[in-house]
Amino acid sequence: MKLSNAAQVVSHYVRANWRWHHLHGAALERYQEQRAQRLLAYVEQHSPFYRQHWAGHDLHNWRHLPTIEKQTMMEHFATFNTRGISKEEAMEVALQAEHSRDFSSNIAGLTVGLSSGTSGHRGLFLVSPQEQAAWAGVIVARVLHRLPRSRVRVAFFLRSNSNLYEEIGGGPIQFRYFDLMTPLNDAVQGLNSFQPHIVLGPPSLLGLLADEQAQAHLGIHLQRLISIAEVLEEQDQRRLQAVFACSVHQIYQCTEGLLAVSCAAGSLHIQEDLVALQFEPVANGPEERVTPIVTDLWRTTQPIVRYRLNDILRLAPAPCTCGSSFRVIAAIEGRNDDLCYFAARTGGKRHFFPDTIRRMILLADARITDYQAVQQRCGQLRIHLAVSPDANFDEVASAVRKSVDETLAQYDCRPAVVQIEEGLLPLPAGTKRRRVQRLAQD
Ligand SMILES: [Zn+2]
Known part of the structure; x- marks a missing residue:
């Protein structure tokens, strides 16, 4: 990591910690408002798509601007992003990286990634080095909860890497990335020698690791497991907890931003200083379930403003006992399509x-x-x-x-x-x- 970048990561880490402890109630709302106004002014100037999409609307009333969906974003990719990168260019770089498993290439200094869609609609994302540093600083602050006294080893399983994830190395965290395509035996060997304190991966993979641990092929002593990328069902969470004798937390992140992270008490808090989530009730639902509309308050390269996500969530009715007033998601239930x-x-x-x-x-x-x-x-x-x-x-x-x-x-x-x-x-x-x-x- 470059020194200037490392300094940015640390700065974001410190600020993210401060916001977690200090932004409550009206202060949080004011903060969201300020960030949104700054974002919108930039986006209106630099994204031809949004400029047209918002024509005739009052940008100060941003919580009521017309929504967008994945299809809109992908259809208008070149005018949607603020750097004029075409979809074809970005897709070529992303696909090449997937085939070669070398994720160091970029376009005009921007990291390109492909989201792991389950259907044929794969999402493309573009991230600048500044956004990358912000992400790394924030995620470390929110995942670790407090600065560790000794070095923490983190193993991270991902479907495909991108430069985005290589950023968090050095310092108090030693980080190893495992490609999800790695054969299970190799991953088990790798983990046995690395001896991580924290493992992040989709629950389907964590389940396989639990089988290996139960059969004593795998012998790791974890402080925590963190489920990412797929819905974590209760029965899986209980089993992982039992086999690894540690808490099982979640990161709810998608192409559209870092949406929620578990706190030390285990509640999945919406990252309200990073994203403004609004909710729509799922039509005719017998119980209270909602789907989110996401505004990422930070990203300017590929701005996400009032983006309709397809996920079905249940919100917790009461605030968390940890003291944070960031709202809590009781469960991510799956997708509206399902x-x-x-x-x-x-x-x-x-x-x-x-x-x-x-x-x-x-x-x-x-x-x-x-x-x-x-x-x-x-x-x-x-x-x-x-x-x-x-x-x-x-x-x-x-x-x-x-x-x-x-x-x-x-x-x-x-x-x-x-x-x-x-x-x-x-x-x-x-x-x-x-x-x-x-x-x-x-
Ligand atoms: Zn909490």
Whole structure:
């Protein structure tokens, strides 16, 4: 890391710590307002897309500006970013890096990355060295909670690297990056020799590491596990906690920004000094669930202003006991695309959240070790089950069938066409796990 960059990282670290302890209530709102005004003035001047998108709107009333979505961002990529980088240019550099696994190349000094979309719509992101330094400083402040007394070794598993993540090395943190494509045996060997204190990775990978640890192939003594990139389900969190005897925290980050990080008390706080999140209720939801609209208050290279995210969240009703007034996300439940539909008795269809589907399956029988649910059309569901070795699969399957019938009846829906299959679908290397998935839109 260059010295000037290192100084920036440290400066961001210090300021992020200060904001965490001091920004509450009206001060936080004022802070968001100031940052937003500065951001908007810059963006209006340098991003032709936004200038046009906001034409006729009052920028001071920024919380009501028209929203954008991933498709809009990708369609207008060259005029959307403030550096005039074309999508083709950026994509070429990003794809080349993915193939060669060498992530040192950039465009005009900007880091280029590809987001790991589950569908064909991959997002591209551009980050400047200043934004990179800010990210590194903030994430260290928010993940470590306090400066460690001795050196901390952190292992970081990612689908693909980008320059973005190489930044946090040296100083009190020794950081090692593992490519998610690394064969599991190699990763286990690497971890055994590195002996990390903290491991970050998607829960599907952490689950595999837990198997290895349980069989004593892996022998690491962790202070903490941090789940990233996929939905962390309760049953996985409990198992990881049990196997590694440490707390399991989360980072909720996507192409659109660093949205939330677990505090020392384990609550997933929205990073309200970095992003302003607004919420829309999910239509007709029986319980309070929302989807976020994101404004990244810091990034200017690829500005994210009123960006509609597809995720379904549940917010915690009360503030955290840790003292921070940054709001808390009780659960990230999955994506809006993964709502499943069943026919209502009274006509029409009802939607079911991924979390309801999860409970309907997992609570049916304690011998289920893992599951996947795939819906292809309304009123149909294919369930894949992994069961413990001593379990009778037919018994488990009929318990699940009964649970599905009961749940649907409870929500006043007609019986569904349910197929139950033994064994899980393979997860192609490098793809995100989605346990509940709807394939067709209907
Ligand atoms: Zn907290």
